[in-house]
Amino acid sequence: MKIEVGILAIILTALSHGTCDAAKFPSYWQKTMTNDPATNYFVAQSMKPLGSSDAQTLRVVQLASVAATQCRGATLNSKAMRAYKKSTGYAGIKGKAYDDAAFLADDSFKYFNFGALAHLCAGTDYLFGPEGHLAPGLVRAGKGVPIASYDPQNPYVRLKQLKRPQR
Structure with a gap:
């Protein structure tokens, strides 16, 4: 009987944890946290080409790395x-x-905050999924939400930093 109660408690905790995902960020973000650049400003900005192809490459590598490490369930291929x-x-x-490209690419992350991360997580499949518009197949999209909780005191x-290619 105690085992069944324990299992039930674990299941209820897991279910309640899954429903708390939406509470990790402000509710007004939910409309824009989509897989569509028409509504997701961060995805639209990520799709804009940079001034140099090297900077574009560095930005894509950084975006994919961030999505894979900071979005729940996402993994890097x-x-x-x-x-x-x-x-x-x-x-x-x-x-x-490299310095010039890194300067341009880093500008994309100048004001990277939890809101940008949440929107990146929501748009990971659009950017990097099997039919990805930025770099197909780099990241397997997860739940579409960040791993961390939103902290309005420290957003x-x-x-x-990206690793420099070996000389």
Whole structure:
């Protein structure tokens, strides 16, 4: 009897945890947290080309890495990432070219906060799914919500810097 009660408690906790996802961010975001660039401003901005193809490559790698590590259930397809980097010449971006490209790409993340992360998570399939419009197959979309909870006192998300290609 105690085991059944324990299992029931675990199931109820899991179910209530799943319904709390929507409460992790303001309700007015729910209308714009879609897989459609017409309503999801962050996805639309991510689709705009940058001034250089190297900067575009760095931004795509950063977006895919953030989506894979900070969106619930999303995973990076390492094989597709290696193929993407090879096809775009990622390893060849060095020296001043890397610095210039990184400057442009980093500008995309200047005000990256929890709202941007939530919208990125919601649009991951559009950007990186099997039919992805930015880089197909890089990230398997998960639940469409961030792993972390929204903290209005500290809304900014700290991002890891991209690793420079080996010299």
